Amino acid sequence: MNPLSGALKFLSTTLFNSVLALAFFLVAGHLATPSFVGKVAIIQLMETITGAFFSILPYQLVTREVSHSYASSQGYDKIVYTSLSYSLLVSPLLLLLLFFSSYLWMSIPYFVLYLFTNYQGQLLTGLGKFTEVNVGNAVFTISRWGFSILAIFYHSVELLILIWTLGAVMKAVYYQIYLPFKFSFDKATFKEIAKVGFPIYLTGIVYFISGQGDRVVTAFLLGSYYLGIYQLVALAAVVPSMLTLSFSSSLLPSSTYYYTKGRDMKEISSISFRIVTLISLPMAILGYAISPLFISKFFPQYVPGIPSMQLLILSLTSTMPLQLLSTFMIAAKKNYRPFIIIGIISAAEVVGVSYYLIPRIGIYGAAIAQAFNAIITSLLYLLFSHFQGVFKMERREIASLALIGFSFLALTNWWEVILIVVLLGFKLLGIIGNEEVKVIEGFTPYSLKRITRILYLIARQ
Numbered sequence: 093m094n095p096l097s098g099a100l101k102f103l104s105t106t107l108f109n110s111v112l113a114l115a116f117f118l119v120a121g122h123l124a125t126p127s128f129v130g131k132v133a134i135i136q137l138m139e140t141i142t143g144a145f146f147s148i149l150p151y152q153l154v155t156r157e158v159s160h161s162y163a164s165s166q167g168y169d170k171i172v173y174t175s176l177s178y179s180l181l182v183s184p185l186l187l188l189l190l191f192f193s194s195y196l197w198m199s200i201p202y203f204v205l206y207l208f209t210n211y212q213g214q215l216l217t218g219l220g221k222f223t224e225v226n227v228g229n230a231v232f233t234i235s236r237w238g239f240s241i242l243a244i245f246y247h248s249v250e251l252l253i254l255i256w257t258l259g260a261v262m263k264a265v266y267y268q269i270y271l272p273f274k275f276s277f278d279k280a281t282f283k284e285i286a287k288v289g290f291p292i293y294l295t296g297i298v299y300f301i302s303g304q305g306d307r308v309v310t311a312f313l314l315g316s317y318y319l320g321i322y323q324l325v326a327l328a329a330v331v332p333s334m335l336t337l338s339f340s341s342s343l344l345p346s347s348t349y350y351y352t353k354g355r356d357m358k359e360i361s362s363i364s365f366r367i368v369t370l371i372s373l374p375m376a377i378l379g380y381a382i383s384p385l386f387i388s389k390f391f392p393q394y395v396p397g398i399p400s401m402q403l404l405i406l407s408l409t410s411t412m413p414l415q416l417l418s419t420f421m422i423a424a425k426k427n428y429r430p431f432i433i434i435g436i437i438s439a440a441e442v443v444g445v446s447y448y449l450i451p452r453i454g455i456y457g458a459a460i461a462q463a464f465n466a467i468i469t470s471l472l473y474l475l476f477s478h479f480q481g482v483f484k485m486e487r488r489e490i491a492s493l494a495l496i497g498f499s500f501l502a503l504t505n506w507w508e509v510i511l512i513v514v515l516l517g518f519k520l521l522g523i524i525g526n527e528e529v530k531v532i533e534g535f536t537p538y539s540l541k542r543i544t545r546i547l548y549l550i551a552r553q
Contacts, residue, residue, distance in 0.1 A: 105226040105233065106338035110331055112237035116244075118390060124244045131249045133323070135199055135256075138189075142203050143210060144300040146182050149175055149282065151214045152344060152422050153289035158218035159345040160425075163352035171285075172215050173276040179208045181277065195249050202253060205260035212267040218345045224270045228263045235259025291428035298435030302442040302465060309446040310458050322455040325387065325397035326462075329404035332379040336372045336412045343416065347423040358484045361420040363528050365483070368413040369492045370518055370550070376409035377502045377511045400459035403503070407463035410499045413492070414470035417477040430476040438469050491521040518550050 120128065143151075154175050161168035183204040189196045209228070216225045235255055243252035286293075307326075310319045347360045383405055384398045418431070442461050449457025474493075477483040495517050502510045518524060 101222045101226040102338040102341040103335060105229045106335055108230060109233045109237070110334070112233055114390075116237040116241055119241055120244050124247065128244070128247060128249060131195055132252065134196070135202075135249075135253070138196065138199065138203060139206055140300060142186070142207055144296045146179075146185070146207055147210075147296065148182070148293055149178055149211075149285050150289040150292040150296065151210065152419075153285055153292055154211065155214045155218040155344050156348050156422055156425070157285060158215050159220075159348040160352050162219055163349040168219075170276075170278045170281045172271060173274060174278045174281045174285075175211045175215060176208065176273050177275050177277040178282060179211045180204070180275070183207065195253060198250060199253050199257075202257040202260055205257065205264055209260060209263050209267060212264065212271055212273075216267060216271055217341070218348075219271075220345060220349070221270055222342055224267070228266050231266060232259045232263040235262065288425075288428070291430075291432045292422070295431040295435035298432075298439045302435070302439040307458075309443065309450055310455060313447075313450050314454065318455055321394050321397040322400060322458055324391060324394050325401035326404060326459075328383070328386070329379075329401045330408060332375045332405055333372075333408040333412050336368065336375060336409060337416075343419050344423055347420055351423055357420060357424045357482045361417065361477070361483045362486075362489060364420075365413050365417065366488060366492050366523050366528070368416060369496065370524060372409050372412045373495060373499050373514050374511060376406050376499055377507050377514065379405040379409060380502050381507045397455060400456050403456070403459045403463050406500065406502055407466045410496055411466045411470040413496065414474050415466075417473040417483055420482045421473075421477055421480060424480070424482045426480040426482060430472070430480075434469055434472045434476070437472065438465050441465050441468060488521070488523050491517070491523050495521075495523075515550070524550055 120132070154171065158168045158171045160166075161171060186200050186203050189200055189203075209232075213225050213228065216228075236259055239259070240252045240255045243249065243255060307319060307323060310322050343364055347357070347364070350360060351357050380402050383401050387394055387398050387401065421428070421430070442465050445461035445464055446458050449460055451457075453460075474483070478485055483489075495514050498517070499510060499514055504510075
């Protein structure tokens with residue numbers, strides 16, 4: 093169970109997905125009608141709804157449970173079979189789409205496979221099969237954003253749905269090689285995971301509301317034109333935080349595995365937090381600086397959304413280390429009720445602030461609502477993880493928090509100075525020590541050993 097090699101694999105497939113998605117939308121923006129692009133967006137929205145509302149067995153908890161069983165040398169077949177069987181048993185609810193537009197009910201087989209392969213991927217991640225998970229993701233990405241470009245030339249959303257469905261079939265078949273499945277539903281296993289994970293499930297639904305609340309209010313108050321501008325810049329703005337999140341995708345199974353083996357969760361969370369902070373802050377500041385050039389070059393009609401995009405990039409990416417503290421709360425199997433509290437506060441803040449600010453300052457008000465949401469939820473995760481004893485607040489952790497706060501000064505447009513101060517801060521404050529670099533070096537693949545030299549330059553003796 094190598095967290096670093098797994099992180100690099102998830103990072104590479106996320107980069108691959110981002111590049112192909114950019115190519116798809118560039119072609120679609122020039123050749124497809126707004127109606128076509130809108131239908132693609134609705135299909136993607138239905139993916140999110142399927143994942144949020146149908147995952148009564150929360151993905152994170154499924155990963156945690158199978159990783160715990162694997163580390164303790166217990167059988168995990170019941171977890172695998174029950175999770176996958178559940179995804180098929182719940183899928184008939186998707187027949188409700190028969191009452192909607194034809195392209196949505198044509199997508200029902202795709203949504204069934206989407207849910208099934210999500211559980212497959214989470215189970216394989218929990219077993220430490222990071223290579224297999226990411227090969228499957230790459231196969232699907234080629235279909236989703238590569239081959240589906242053909243659908244743009246034919247202006248056929250039906251062809252796009254067919255290509256996406258075939259890609260999902262290939263992904264499911266590939267995962268089947270490494271995770272054999274038979275239909276077997278164990279009620280006791282289902283009840284245990286569903287009962288313990290119910291707060292996480294409810295949080296996923298509430299986060300769906302908070303994640304889409306600013307878009308809904310924007311559409312209601314400003315109309316489709318401004319929603320289109322905000323939607324595109326918001327999607328582009330999450331790329332840096334997605335890269336950070338993908339780099340950390342192996343944290344849940346790895347922290348669960350080593351915690352089960354007897355490692356101290358506070359130490360695991362501390363070093364992970366500080367390393368992710370080192371990665372996310374430069375990415376947030378550089379993303380803030382580069383994003384105007386990106387929009388001006390590729391999407392000039394969306395230039396009015398640049399300030400919103402910059403604020404979203406900086407706030408979402410710089411707070412990612414704090415957001416990831418939830419991972420260690422799940423891995424340590426502590427009280428999950430705080431997730432409900434955080435989710436409710438998050439949804440109320442996004443909808444309330446959006447409704448208040450958007451009529452006054454337009455889509456920048458929606459961006460402020462999401463920025464406040466990132467800050468508030470991050471502080472709550474910090475508070476609850478500390479109270480639950482899975483994260484310590486000592487000198488180096490406090491120094492990391494100070495640098496996260498300092499990074500927001502990039503909003504003054506003195507981003508070059510802020511970036512230099514942040515990088516020097518890691519060195520002068522001793523946030524990363526040589527002992528941590530040696531631990532990282534032990535997990536680093538031989539071909540990438542030279543990268544640790546950079547860490548030694550930043551680390552304090």
